[in-house]
Amino acid sequence: MSDVSLEVGRNEFVCLVGPSGCGKSTLLRLVAGLVPPTGGNVSIGDAAVTEPRDDTGIVFQAPTLLPWASILDNVLFPLDMMGRLDAAGRDRARELLALVGLAGFESKYPRELSGGMQQRAGICRALVHDPDILLMDEPFGALDALTREELTVELMRIWQERPKTILFVTHSIPEAVLLADRVVVMSARPGRVAEIINVALPRPRDFDMEARSEFQDATRRIRELIFGNRGARR
Amino acid sequence: MLWELICRVFGIPAYLVPTPSAIWADTWKLIGPVSDHTLATTRTVLLGFLASLIVSLPLAVLITASPAVANTIYPFLVLTQSIPKVALAPILVVIFGSNELPRVVVTFLVAFFPLVLSIAAGIASVPPELIELGRACRASRWRELWRIRLPYAVPFIFSGLKAAITLSVVGAVVGEFVNADKGLGYLIVTSTAFFQVPLAWGALVLLSLLGIILFQIVVIVEQVFFPWAITDDKQVA
Numbered sequence: 190m191s192d193v194s195l196e197v198g199r200n201e202f203v204c205l206v207g208p209s210g211c212g213k214s215t216l217l218r219l220v221a222g223l224v225p226p227t228g229g230n231v232s233i234g235d236a237a238v239t240e241p242r243d244d245t246g247i248v249f250q251a252p253t254l255l256p257w258a259s260i261l262d263n264v265l266f267p268l269d270m271m272g273r274l275d276a277a278g279r280d281r282a283r284e285l286l287a288l289v290g291l292a293g294f295e296s297k298y299p300r301e302l303s304g305g306m307q308q309r310a311g312i313c314r315a316l317v318h319d320p321d322i323l324l325m326d327e328p329f330g331a332l333d334a335l336t337r338e339e340l341t342v343e344l345m346r347i348w349q350e351r352p353k354t355i356l357f358v359t360h361s362i363p364e365a366v367l368l369a370d371r372v373v374v375m376s377a378r379p380g381r382v383a384e385i386i387n388v389a390l391p392r393p394r395d396f397d398m399e400a401r402s403e404f405q406d407a408t409r410r411i412r413e414l415i416f417g418n419r420g421a422r423r
Numbered sequence: 424m425l426w427e428l429i430c431r432v433f434g435i436p437a438y439l440v441p442t443p444s445a446i447w448a449d450t451w452k453l454i455g456p457v458s459d460h461t462l463a464t465t466r467t468v469l470l471g472f473l474a475s476l477i478v479s480l481p482l483a484v485l486i487t488a489s490p491a492v493a494n495t496i497y498p499f500l501v502l503t504q505s506i507p508k509v510a511l512a513p514i515l516v517v518i519f520g521s522n523e524l525p526r527v528v529v530t531f532l533v534a535f536f537p538l539v540l541s542i543a544a545g546i547a548s549v550p551p552e553l554i555e556l557g558r559a560c561r562a563s564r565w566r567e568l569w570r571i572r573l574p575y576a577v578p579f580i581f582s583g584l585k586a587a588i589t590l591s592v593v594g595a596v597v598g599e600f601v602n603a604d605k606g607l608g609y610l611i612v613t614s615t616a617f618f619q620v621p622l623a624w625g626a627l628v629l630l631s632l633l634g635i636i637l638f639q640i641v642v643i644v645e646q647v648f649f650p651w652a653i654t655d656d657k658q659v660a
Contacts, residue, residue: 223555241559249552257574257651270560270570298651 190215190380193229195373199321200352204365204372206411212380213358217324220356221245233322243271246315246353248328252307254299254314260286261295264313271318278317285313288347305336312344316351325357329364338396341367345394362415366407367394374414383414441621450625461629463605467523467595468588468637471530475587479535483542484568504536508594512601526598526606533594538583545579546572578652581645588641592634607633 190212197203205213218224219231222241231238246267254263264282268274286292289309299307308328315323328344329337341364348355359365365372366388376383389403398404429435430442437445450457482500486493508529515525549572557567599608607626614622645652 218555221555221559223558241561243561245559247556247559249555251550251552253550253552253556255553255571255574257577257649267556267560270557270562270566300651 193375193380193382195382195385197354197356200354202348202355202357202368202370204357204359204369205375206359206362206365206372206415207375207380207383208377208415210380211375211377213375214326215380217247217326217356217358220322221247221324243318244320245322245324246318246320248308248311248315248323248325250327250330252299252304252311254307254310256299259296259298260291260302260310263299263310264317266314267318273318281319282313282317285316286310288350289313289343303336305332305340308332308340309343312347316347316353321353323353323355325355327358327360330360337361337364342395344368345392349393362408362411363399363404366390366404366411367396367398372407372411374411376414384410386410438618438620441624445621446624446628449619449621450629453622457610457625457629460605460607460610460626461633463603464592464595464599464607464630465633465637467526467530467598467606468591468633470523470527471534471594472588472591472637474527474531475535475538475591476584478531479538479542479583479587483539483546486539486543487546487572500536500539503532508533508597509601512598516602521602525602526595529598529601530591530594533597534587534590537586537590538580541579541583541586542576545576545583548579549575577649581641581649581652584641585638588637589634592630592637596630 193212193216195203195216205216207213215224219226220233220238222231222238222245225239233242236242254260255266258266261279261282262269264286265274265278268278268282283292283295286295289312291306291309291313294302294306294310299310302310308331312328315325329340332340345368357365357368359368367390369388372386372388374383374386375381386407388407390398390401427442427444430440441449482496486496511532512525512529515528519525519528546568553571553575554567557571562570595606596608596611599606600612603609607630610626611623614620614626
């Protein structure tokens with residue numbers, strides 16, 4: 190990555206799209222404090238990020254739940270690791286599971302759940318310590334197309350109910366446009382921000398909005414930026 | 424049945440391959456001493472097996488801790504494996520004396536290597552995302568080991584334990600061949616020396632039974648205490 194500068198407002202939903210190897214995931218890991226920047230800096234609020242902070246939640250492409258723990262214990266895992274497990278945390282976890290439609294599955298094990306349900310639990314796990322920032326690294330990338338749409342709509346609902354700053358990496362242009370306030374289009378080698386596109390669609394949004402001209406304009410512009418001339422020829 | 428029939432029809436002499444009925448009769452006659460021998464072997468097998476588990480676990484953790492440590496330890500591990508245990512056993516007797524210890528050590532040496540390898544493989548197989556999650560929660564390395572890495576390695580640990588328990592039986596018999604006053608291996612050596620071939624076969628059958636039963640115990644422990652580890656393959660998808 191070189192010369193990437195990005196500012197994200199509180200409770201803003203920002204999607205990162207771009208070809209493989211453009212540094213989208215690295216950018217997330219920088220914000221998470223998992224990798225140190227080789228140059229430049231990352232800061233949240235007024236504080237520079239030098240190590241993982243308590244108020245960041247992460248969702249990965251694979252649900253990566255612990256196979257030996259129940260769904261509830263999986264959701265509680267971050268609290269447990271931070272040594273902050275208490276009754277209030279348990280209540281929050283149950284509440285979150287109910288929010289994503291997993292009420293009644295608390296004592297089930299990950300292998301008893303479908304991929305989509307596992308990823309829902311993964312999202313609960315990222316939210317259980319009530320972070321102000323949610324980092325999502327292609328969270329729906331491993332799901333089938335139908336589940337993916339369902340979860341996209343669901344994520345918007347969760348975000349509406351519990352506003353957070355979300356950085357969302359995806360390979361799907363429609364997904365990015367539908368979800369984001371702003372879409373950051375990145376280019377590869379070296380990874381840099383090609384353009385930042387404001388999405389003017391009103392909220393709440395749903396997949397019917399794919400027909401609207403704001404949606405069409407935004408996706409077309411992103412395709413042009415990513416595919417360049419190849420996209421224009423089509 | 425077939426075995427009995429073939430032996431009788433073709434008139435195979437009992438000193439070559441005895442009939443099952445002869446094996447049963449000769450072994451049953453000496454049921455008292457034979458059960459003593461079985462118990463002695465079981466004891467050696469279990470002690471050696473436990474020793475290999477106790478040693479393998481920290482060793483595997485060390486190996487996976489850093490490549491430098493792994494490179495230091497691996498040559499020694501391979502060395503212990505390239506020495507033929509049968510050749511080593513008499514030397515161990517000289518070192519440890521003519522008692523149970525050299526037999527347990529031989530059992531341990533035969534059994535622990537695959538266990539170290541599979542535990543190390545298990546610890547290294549944890550998805551990187553889970554490690555990142557642990558680090559994002561600022562978990563200490565110790566916590567990461569106990570709460571993420573070791574539980575994740577359980578299916579691997581059990582496949583290692585299954586290999587180790589069967590190898591422990593082999594190791595115990597090797598130890599008994601070289602130096603023992605009790606045990607099924609010792610029984611085979613002495614009974615063949617006195618041409619009590621059916622008795623030797625009886626010991627052989629008991630050894631296989633012992634191996635099968637101990638193996639099944641490991642399987643049952645896994646099923647009862649770690650049921651999630653059995654159908655883990657689905658998770659990978």
